[in-house]
Amino acid sequence: MALKNMDRSRQARGKLFERAGYGPQETPFTVLHSEPGLNLRRFGDEQPDGPAVLLVPAPIKRSYIWDLEPQISVVRRWMEQGYRVYLAEWTPVPDEDDDFGLGDYGDRLLSACQRAIEVDSGKPTLTIAGHSLGGILAAIYSCLHPEQVNATILLESPLHFEQGHCCFRPLVKATPHAGEVADSFRQVPGAFLNLMSAIAEPTAFQWERMADRWLSLGNPQAMATHLRVERWTHDEFALPGRLFTELVESLYRNDEFMQGQLQIGERRIGPQDLRAPLVSVVDPRSKVIPEAALVPFHEAAASERKCLLHYGGDIGVNLQHVGVLVGDSAHTRIWPAIFRWLGEARD
Numbered sequence: 001m002a003l004k005n006m007d008r009s010r011q012a013r014g015k016l017f018e019r020a021g022y023g024p025q026e027t028p029f030t031v032l033h034s035e036p037g038l039n040l041r042r043f044g045d046e047q048p049d050g051p052a053v054l055l056v057p058a059p060i061k062r063s064y065i066w067d068l069e070p071q072i073s074v075v076r077r078w079m080e081q082g083y084r085v086y087l088a089e090w091t092p093v094p095d096e097d098d099d100f101g102l103g104d105y106g107d108r109l110l111s112a113c114q115r116a117i118e119v120d121s122g123k124p125t126l127t128i129a130g131h132s133l134g135g136i137l138a139a140i141y142s143c144l145h146p147e148q149v150n151a152t153i154l155l156e157s158p159l160h161f162e163q164g165h166c167c168f169r170p171l172v173k174a175t176p177h178a179g180e181v182a183d184s185f186r187q188v189p190g191a192f193l194n195l196m197s198a199i200a201e202p203t204a205f206q207w208e209r210m211a212d213r214w215l216s217l218g219n220p221q222a223m224a225t226h227l228r229v230e231r232w233t234h235d236e237f238a239l240p241g242r243l244f245t246e247l248v249e250s251l252y253r254n255d256e257f258m259q260g261q262l263q264i265g266e267r268r269i270g271p272q273d274l275r276a277p278l279v280s281v282v283d284p285r286s287k288v289i290p291e292a293a294l295v296p297f298h299e300a301a302a303s304e305r306k307c308l309l310h311y312g313g314d315i316g317v318n319l320q321h322v323g324v325l326v327g328d329s330a331h332t333r334i335w336p337a338i339f340r341w342l343g344e345a346r347d
Helices: 002-022 063-067 074-080 102-121 133-144 169-174 178-185 190-200 202-216 220-233 241-253 295-300 320-326 328-346
Strands: 029-035 038-043 052-056 084-090 126-131 149-155 262-264 267-269 278-282 306-310
Touching: 002 220, 029 102, 038 102, 052 074, 052 102, 052 133, 063 074, 063 084, 063 220, 063 320, 074 084, 074 328, 084 102, 102 126, 102 133, 102 241, 102 262, 126 133, 126 320, 133 149, 133 241, 133 262, 133 267, 149 328, 169 241, 178 241, 190 202, 202 220, 202 320, 220 320, 241 262, 278 295, 278 328, 295 306, 306 328, 320 328
Parallel strands: 052 084, 052 126, 126 149, 149 278, 278 306
Antiparallel strands: 029 038, 038 084, 262 267
């Protein structure tokens, strides 16, 4: 109960940032499809006749980090390239209908998105891009449905969990089975996830954020972005207990995806099942998602065409882990490189 109250307190603090003018400045969108746990957003009033892209956020906080403000909006970058842009907006799951796991998020709900996108756009295939835990879901979908994926883009996504390289592994090793934790909450509060992250990697989740605020003081635009990201960090919701358990046990503790042993429905999948052209973005400085958490999966993927990009960080992003979505250098270097590579694949 105390952690749930903390969730409400954090959300109230987030509203203060919004009232001060640091809320998201989102691109107009239409909700194309809705069901428990999901809204599918389609952006823009006039839809181009270009390829479709589905953006997949992490299922922890609100999705507008992809569309925080116009000059650093990943949504707008895709639209500028002529894509029909869709986003899987994860929503809180009702307590009476909360038995959602990796198969629901990585297969059932994303498949519902794909069907709605095909009806709306007439495109039977799409590019899929995921960040952080959203990258896990995008990779799962790509492995299960290669015939529907033109390309897969993984942005600082944890897909390989190795002792000594994963900051969360010591914490997971020292705690009981995640099912026991989930059972004590039913749905795991965002405040609990924040607390565990801060314990696992205090530098990235606490000290770097304070340093970024200090470094942003002389740059009004950087400070505005920093504060908008700060508002976003308070805008969270609970994780279904089953999803929390499967993330911790199947991935962080047992590394089943990398080993080709991740059970989704009746299939076992791994990097050998990912065959679409693949772009992966890593931050060599990151302790949250180090290179070792993504590069081995990238190298093991069956994709014939691959691209590995390195993000070097920005001032004004608050949390470096989201810099690839909101950082100036990400929008001037990383995203143009991704679009060039995708363009070469289409030519």
